[in-house]
Amino acid sequence: MHRIDCPWCGVRDESEFQYQGDATVSRPKFKASEEAFFRYAYVRENPRGWHTEWWHHVGGCRQWVKVVRNTLTHEIHVTGTPADKLAHPRKVKSP
Amino acid sequence: MAEFNIVTPLSHLGLVAGKGTSSAGVLLADRPGLAIAQVFAKKGKTAAVAKKLGISAEPCVATSHENYTALPLSPGQWMLFATTGADGSFQRLLEKQIGKNGYVSEQSHSRAAIRISGAKVLDVLSKECRLDLHSSVADVGFCAQTTMSGVGVLMHKIDDSPTFDLVVFAGFADSFWHWITQASAEYGVELSRD
Known part of the structure; x- marks a missing residue:
């Protein structure tokens, strides 16, 4: 179970949030190729380790939260607003 | 002239006013007829709206005003409660106060407010509420939006006894009432309405 630090509400239980996917992809321009849109819609890195992702605080303030989470250990390194640029920790932790 | 029965989300339960002398561990009261309005600040106008209404823009802290109570929902959004004005006059009053800084949405008929008090309040809430409700925190x-029993709840701590107001969507009021009465049953519960 995660405890996620919502920038507005403070630390809240995971049950108040919905996972909303990879926060590292951005929508291609309107006239981009079909290949670019295919990659945007379907292709993900699926990293083993640190990952920047969207969580929607749907059971709380209904804001979107950017979260740097370790997919291996479930550790949450940092959270922020959608506009924040969040860095991963320097050393990748291994179990 | 025809007589109208005002219907509120829990009025079909036929609750009557409590005597205030109950020894039950939990007291649950439906609070029908409140005037409720949601206020939205326009972009960059959060502080202006807060100032016009004399309320705080800080998260998780209610501002009790002479005529209303404001609970912050998210940046630039509040839910405001008053004891009179559910006919729309509360909404119009707020619109007048904030002017062009934001918008007001009438919600009196879309929410049910339940007041919970008694010695076993925290025992009941801790069955579903994931927030730390200890008085040190x-x-x-204190106010917050959270989920209990799968229902979105706007909660507000009224006093240190403790007493909480739990505000839910009208359509979820029955489901939520069912859960909270069942969860309270083991402590002895008195049901009433304001």
Whole structure:
């Protein structure tokens, strides 16, 4: 179970949030190729380790939260607003 | 002239006013007829709206005003409660106060407010509420949106006894009432309405 630090509400239980996917992809321009849109819609890195992702605080303030989470250990390194640029920790932790 | 029965989300339960002398561990009261309005600040106008209404823009802290109570929902959004004005006059009053800084949405008929008090309040809430409600963390005036029993709840700590107001969507009021009465049953529960 995660405890996620919502920038507005403070630390809240995971049950108040919905996972909303990879926060590292951005929508291609309107006239981009079909290949670019295919990659945007379907292709993900699926990293083993640190990952920047969207969580929607749907059971709380209904804001979107950017979260740097370790997919291996479930550790949450940092959270922020959608506009924040969040860095991963320097050393990748291994179990 | 025809007589109208005002219907509120829990009025079909036929609750009557409590005597205030109950020894039950939990007291649950439906609070029908409140005037409720949601206020939205326009972009960059959060502080202006807060100032016009005399309320705080800080998260998780209720502002009790002479005529209304404001609970912050998210950046630039509040839910405001008053005891009169559910006919729309509360909404119009707020619109007049904030002017062009934001918008007001009438919600009196879309929410049900339930007041919970008694010695076993925290025992009941802790069955579903994931927030830390200890008085060292959640002081009087604490408010938050969370989920309990799968229902979105706007909660507000009224006093240190403790007493909480739980505000849910009208359509979920029956489901939520069912859960909270069942969860309270083991402590002895008195049901009433304001």
